[in-house]
Amino acid sequence: MSESVSVRCPACRRAHTYSAPSYPCPCGAPVAPPLDRHGAPAPVRHRSWDEEWLTVRCAACGRPGQWPRPELGCPCGTVLRVPVSRSRAEQAPEPLDARDAVLAAARHLHRLGHRDLRRADHRPPSGVALTAPGLLAHVDPSGRPATPRDVECLWLTAMARSVDCAHFSRGGYAADARARAERLGVALHVIGPAGEVRAVGAPGT
Known part of the structure; x- marks a missing residue:
């Protein structure tokens, strides 16, 4: 199960509990982006292809993959981009021989x-x-x-x-x-x- 973080909407100040969805790696293991508990969510005002995806390494096999950036829709109508721990997402494990x-x-x-x-x-x-x-x-x-x-x-x-x-x-x-x-x-x-x-x-x- 992926980790949960508290996300507060900057528009209406409503608090939400958010868990990032997981997706299957080719090795079969579930992969979810590591969330940044201390980061602030940002409203999505403009969309670009490059900003929609991020690189996350599978904890089971170490393979990097492109995964959708986590987002949360607030009932007030604001779409929030949930912050991700970049260093944890891209950290490469030491390979086995x-x-x-x-x-x-x-x-x-x-x-x-x-x-x-x-x-x-x-x-x-x-x-x-x-x-x-x-x-x-x-x-x-x-x-x-x-x-x-x-x-x-x-x-x-x-x-x-x-x-x-x-x-x-x-x-x-x-x-x-x-x-x-x-x-x-x-x-x-x-x-x-x-x-x-x-x-x-x-x-x-």
Whole structure:
């Protein structure tokens, strides 16, 4: 849930509680602009394309995106532009390297009860394959969104071994890759910039 701030209309002095709407990042995480609690709202008198959008980085994958600038309509008829914390919106997280991503995935699998984790004998087209009794996991630290082909290759390899499978990606998943994983029952996970792991879709939860 996005944070709430108190916004007072400078025209009629009426106070409002405002929460910025969130929008889905390509990785699947909700993104909302960080609001400035100490800033003053400004009435919107003129509109220009450049002022309608701002850059906000996803806290889960670090990807920057263009999002609508938050606004609030007061009952008095004034449209207010809600102030945003610019430094927090554009702050870039420290990227993980490939080793960090693999360790984050291994820690997550260990917390889920998978023991005896090790590198798999086969090498996937990209990234690292991990195996545990009854499980095959693919970790892609490249930062690019995973594709349906990535999901299908993992699923086929797991089917040949008669084990479950899980995919971990630093770059999130294309929409069609998420849809394919839902149909095939592949558990998807996003590895965030600080090494946190979040499940994406029903099979991973």
